Amino acid sequence: MASATQVRVAPERHLVLVVEDDGALREAIVALLEAEGYRAVGVGDGAEALEALRTGRVHPCLILLDLMMPRTDGKQFRSEQLGDRALAVIPVVMMSAAVNRPQVNGHGDAFLPKPIDVARMLALVETHCALAAGDGHR
Amino acid sequence: MPEPDIAALVPDRAQTDEHLAEERATTDETIRNRDGDPAVLEPERAETDASLDAERERADETIDRVRERLAEERAAHVATKAALSSRDDFLAIVSHDLRNPLSIITLNAAVLRRCDPTADPAQVARLGERIDRAATAMMRLVNDLLDMARIEEGRLQLQRASHDVSALVLELVDTHRPLAATKGITLETDVAPALAADVDAHRLTQALANVLDNALKFSPQGGRIVVAASHASPDLRIAIRDEGPGIPPEQQGEVFERLSQLQNENRSGLGLGLYISRSIVEAHGGRMTVESVPGHGATIVVTLPGR
Numbered sequence: 001m002a003s004a005t006q007v008r009v010a011p012e013r014h015l016v017l018v019v020e021d022d023g024a025l026r027e028a029i030v031a032l033l034e035a036e037g038y039r040a041v042g043v044g045d046g047a048e049a050l051e052a053l054r055t056g057r058v059h060p061c062l063i064l065l066d067l068m069m070p071r072t073d074g075k076q077f078r079s080e081q082l083g084d085r086a087l088a089v090i091p092v093v094m095m096s097a098a099v100n101r102p103q104v105n106g107h108g109d110a111f112l113p114k115p116i117d118v119a120r121m122l123a124l125v126e127t128h129c130a131l132a133a134g135d136g137h138r
Numbered sequence: 139m140p141e142p143d144i145a146a147l148v149p150d151r152a153q154t155d156e157h158l159a160e161e162r163a164t165t166d167e168t169i170r171n172r173d174g175d176p177a178v179l180e181p182e183r184a185e186t187d188a189s190l191d192a193e194r195e196r197a198d199e200t201i202d203r204v205r206e207r208l209a210e211e212r213a214a215h216v217a218t219k220a221a222l223s224s225r226d227d228f229l230a231i232v233s234h235d236l237r238n239p240l241s242i243i244t245l246n247a248a249v250l251r252r253c254d255p256t257a258d259p260a261q262v263a264r265l266g267e268r269i270d271r272a273a274t275a276m277m278r279l280v281n282d283l284l285d286m287a288r289i290e291e292g293r294l295q296l297q298r299a300s301h302d303v304s305a306l307v308l309e310l311v312d313t314h315r316p317l318a319a320t321k322g323i324t325l326e327t328d329v330a331p332a333l334a335a336d337v338d339a340h341r342l343t344q345a346l347a348n349v350l351d352n353a354l355k356f357s358p359q360g361g362r363i364v365v366a367a368s369h370a371s372p373d374l375r376i377a378i379r380d381e382g383p384g385i386p387p388e389q390q391g392e393v394f395e396r397l398s399q400l401q402n403e404n405r406s407g408l409g410l411g412l413y414i415s416r417s418i419v420e421a422h423g424g425r426m427t428v429e430s431v432p433g434h435g436a437t438i439v440v441t442l443p444g445r
Contacts, residue, residue, distance in 0.1 A: 022238045024268060028245035031265075035252040068234060097230075097237035115240035118248045 017060040018042040019049040021069040046072030061129040067096035239272035282410040289417045296338035303333040328366040345418040348411035356382030379437040385430040
């Protein structure tokens with residue numbers, strides 16, 4: 001099981017962790033990723049995401065992270081994640097409906113504005129999962 | 139010229155001395171007076187003091203005015219800042235509430251496009267339903283925002299006609315039965331027959347639907363909602379009672395306020411529903427009140443002028 005002190009387990013190729021509090025949106029993202037041939041796991045907030053990662057339930061090649069969530073929001077998740085050596089390396093795409101882009105800068109490896117542009121989301125997933133998997137194919 | 143008789147001069151001298159003494163006394167008195175005899179100086183001093191006081195008063199008034207102005211400017215600045223930040227909060231939340239369902243629509247449409255012709259019809263139908271739900275949520279929010287703008291600009295117009303309010307209420311309850319069933323909530327009615335009133339049927343239904351939606355939202359699984367309508371001569375009284383958590387007394391005044399949910403972290407909407415409902419009821423010349431004991435549900439009472 002992965003923990004802050006252990007060597008990181010290699011990410012599961014093509015597994016995306018979707019952290020989004022809006023159930024219908026989370027479901028839709030997961031459904032599209034699955035239709036594209038990825039495996040996707042959805043959780044409702046940052047705390048759930050940290051738990052899934054720390055207990056080793058998921059080893060994603062990418063995290064799609066919503067910014068505005070109750071309980072542990074995107075920023076809190078990100079600071080916890082970056083403080084945990086085993087988790088810090090997992091690339092994060094921050095998703096937000098925020099009006100002001102600067103509000104989310106520096107909190108992820110990439111930014112995906114809402115409403116979600118399907119082509120852009122899939123391109124980001126493709127790029128990051130391919131990089132994390134160490135090859136150009138998924 | 140004979141030598142002046144010194145002795146003869148003496149009386150002169152004495153006279154002169156006397157005169158001089160008198161003069162000196164007068165002078166002394168004048169000097170004394172100038173220095174401080176209140177009888178002479180007081181009127182003068184009073185005059186000077188009065189003019190000084192007047193000047194001081196004018197200066198004080200000017201300072202007060204400047205201070206007042208400054209306080210006004212400061213208050214205006216604070217109010218503007220608060221308005222701007224609440225406008226920013228409002229925009230952020232509205233855009234969030236619109237962008238999420240829009241994302242749901244585009245994502246599910248993308249999934250639908252990827253379905254091959256042999257796809258399970260049930261799955262296709264499910265995707266269609268999801269798109270439909272998200273579109274309906276967006277439509278509701280947009281309509282509520284437009285209504286809010288209408289109300290604020292005093293443009294909420296009613297098309298009143300004689301209607302059977304009993305029938306309107308029963309019909310409304312029936313349209314909410316499927317939603318109630320999904321939560322195992324019992325919808326009971328206690329509606330007197332043929333309650334007539336001059337109302338805008340569409341708007342009144344909208345107002346009552348918001349109240350009923352709220353009751354469903356806050357009702358526990360398996361709870362009970364009672365919708366009652368009766369004559370309260372000369373008015374009509376419609377009451378919707380739920381078994382939800384109720385509303386604490388200090389919040390009862392706020393439930394009909396515009397955007398009452400905005401500051402609520404666990405909000406599930408903007409808090410426009412009851413505000414719109416009350417505005418509609420008031421446009422009919424009616425009243426909307428809340429009765430609630432925390433822990434024992436809430437009753438929203440609509441009173442409409444009867445005929």
